[in-house]
Amino acid sequence: MTMTYLEAGKVALAEEMRRDPAVWAVGEDLGRGGVFGQYRGLSEEFGSERISDAPISEACIMGAAVGAAMMGTRPVVEMRFSDFALCAVDELVNQAAKARYMFGGQTRVPLVVREPIGMWRSSAAQHSQSLEAWYAHIPGLVVATPSTPGDVKSLLKAAIRCDDPVVFMEHKALWQLEGEVGDADDVGTFGKARTVRAGGDVTIVAWSAAVHDATAAAQTLAGQGVEADVIDLRTIWPWDREAVLASVERTGRLLVVQEAVNVAGFGAEIAATVAEHLHHRLKAPVRRLGAPRVPISYAPPLEAKVRVTRDQIVAAAADLVAARQPA
Known part of the structure; x- marks a missing residue:
């Protein structure tokens, strides 16, 4: 239903x-x-x-x-x-x-x-x-x-x-x-991510509302010839390390998207984990997108300045695909 x-x-x-x-x-x-x-x-x-x-x-x-x-x-x-x-x-x-x-x-x-x-x-x-x-x-x-x-x-x-x-x-x-939604017997599982969209060029990891921006960005990227693997973590503790690592091992590129402030955000945990385990498989440096370390304004134009947008995700993912990891 x-x-x-x-x-x-x-x-x-x-x-x-x-x-x-x-x-x-x-x-x-x-x-x-x-x-x-x-x-x-x-x-x-x-x-x-x-x-x-x-x-x-x-x-x-x-x-x-x-x-x-x-x-x-x-x-x-x-x-x-x-x-x-x-x-x-x-x-x-x-x-x-x-x-x-x-x-x-x-x-x-x-x-x-x-x-x-x-x-x-x-x-x-x-x-x-x-x-x-x-x-x-x-x-x-x-x-x-x-x-x-x-x-x-x-x-x-x-x-x-x-x-x-x-x-x-x-x-x-x-x-x-x-x-x-499922019926009354449908009970979720913590630590199990969902692949929203499959692709082999770049992995985009997100959670909460950022998943929808990442999915919209992936659709735009597909029109540019870039296929993104979009992963919705669903829970961030526990988080599905295996799903993320398996995806990045295939794509060689990782973009983490979060609405929260980038500094010390959970995206840093994901980025560090991938860097520690898959540094030899990365085709480009890991990239994070998040809010700047500023208070969120009441004024809509200033509030918009701290939002991570679909266009920002598209640009960051395209840059990753074009980039090469230094030897």
């Missing part, structure tokens, strides 16, 4: 709540449907005990959810914006991510933290960031970055069933994107 990216997340949560009475959701404004409408109608079906409105305190919300997860429930925590989740970093990073290890495996934290990410309608510097690399750095956390409605639905179901904390990062600009 076809549904929007936003609807896919709502359906996945509802299916899991019907399947397992231990699943519940907590966050600000959930009773009225959530700030983007991603919980609309759920309180009518499940009641206020399972679709729980919380005070405006991200640290309180996360701390309560961590304790509830350790006691055997499966909370889905809505942080409204990934930027706001920084108020609860201690509860997530120092408590949820480490509890299983510090208690010697005697407790687990089956917690999902939904963090909408990315630039969206001039939301400015405190509502537009893509901070996935921060969480990928933390042992104990799973990090999901779906780009399609199908992956939102299947990966959110996998996240809810996971016995470890999952940071689930949905891109705000994709809320109305429509696509095919």
Whole structure:
């Protein structure tokens, strides 16, 4: 069936709540449907005990959810914006991510933290960031970055069933994107990439909304005689190293595309891994595209200056194909 990216997340949560009475959701404004409408109608079906409105305190919300997860429930925590989740970093990073290890495996934290990410309608510097690399750095956390409605639905179901904390990062600009989704039995797999488009000239790796820019760029490149292998990571921890390495071994060229700031972004991890393992097979230096290290502006023309565009991807990929790795 076809549904929007936003609807896919709502359906996945509802299916899991019907399947397992231990699943519940907590966050600000959930009773009225959530700030983007991603919980609309759920309180009518499940009641206020399972679709729980919380005070405006991200640290309180996360701390309560961590304790509830350790006691055997499966909370889905809505942080409204990934930027706001920084108020609860201690509860997530120092408590949820480490509890299983510090208690010697005697407790687990089956917690999902939904963090909408990315630039969206001039939301400015405190509502537009893509901070996935921060969480990928933390042992104990799973990090999901779906780009399609199908992956939102299947990966959110996998996240809810996971016995470890999952940071689930949905891109705000994709809320109305429509696509095919699986049925209630379709549960995703972490660490399994998707090949969006096959090609033998250059590998383009992306995740979240950048996948769609990379795919559009690949179509333009095909018209220029360049065939790109476009890989959607789906999750960045774990990430599908094998799929990326196999692709680059065939193409000899790698371009990593991310919306996040380029400096210390997750693209650097991918680039370093490929350089370490396949340096002898590269036909050109590894290339990364990401945002400059500046705050995101409210003004649309300035916001546009930090976006990675289809044209930039086309130009970078074409340069890679034309370049040669120094001897």
